[in-house]
Amino acid sequence: MRRILLTVTLVIILTAILPTVQAQDRDESERRLIEVPYSASIPTIDGVLSPGEWEDAAVDYVSLDDRGFYGDGADSWSGPEDSSFHFWVKYDGDFIYFGVDVKDDAYISENYGEKKRGSNYPVWENDAVEYFFDGDLSRSETRNDPLTGGQFILGLGTEPANTVYKDITDDLIEEGDYEWVTIWDENTNDWSQEAKFALYMIGEPGEGDSIGFNINVDDPDTYDPQTRDPDNTDYIDLRDTQVYWEAFPTLWGGNVNAQGTENIENMWGTMTFLPEGVNVEHWDLF
DSSP states (O other): OOOOOOOOHHHHHHHHHSOOOOOOOOOGGGSOEEEEOBOSOOOOOSSOOOTTTTTTSEEEEEETTTBOOOOTTGGGOOSTTTEEEEEEEEEOSSEEEEEEEEEESSOOOOSSTTOOBTTBOOGGGSSEEEEEEETTOOOOSSBOOGGGEEEEEEOOOSSGGGTTSBSSOOTTSOTTSEEEEEEEOTTTOOEEEEEEEEGGGGTOOOTTOEEEEEEEEEEEOOOOGGGGOTTOOOOOOOEEEEEESSOOOOBTTBOOOSTTGGGBGGGOEEEEEOOTTOOOOOOOOO
């Protein structure tokens, strides 16, 4: 099995600014579960969720009035049209595939651009999808292990010039082992993303295996041109909400709403890889 080192730079900053969080023990039955079917139908990673392309995938819906997680700007969330999403997922012998369809009232993609916060590109200050994989199902109470998955924050990514909208380095990942494209509807501000990850990047799971998993959508509603000014050294926090598939357990006597706690593997749900030929109930947008 090939091994890689993913540098999850966001984690480095958060570790420095956040207190140590002791996650509560969780009964496995209380975690969200998604069962991923095997598929011989490979989706085209072009950001367009085409009719029939995801009909054999598992699917779920995430909204703050259903489940998910309020971010620091939770009071600004006005309903599912503000930020909510469906996601589809399936796998084959080499990759896991995702299709994400997002309802949004304002699409933001240009905060910071190529400007870094420290050694990071602040992808999370734009509309983006975050994927979390605990490939060895360690349920660690520390940060995610980059050798068995990690945290991927993927934003616009429709052209090579925009590959800065991610928060990992891929120096040791072979070309083509992961890919994503995001498409924005200028008329509605809704957007969609398709992505794939080589299975070896997330611990190389196969049929019958389970890994830790979470997914969220970052939702800022403001574009600030100061973030692109090379002379401006101040970090500007513009994200309004994060909408999570797996809601976090109650800590500190209230809901978890501190940035960084989402990187604790023990707070994530479970993804199980079904054997070939086992189907799941699915929904289709079309």
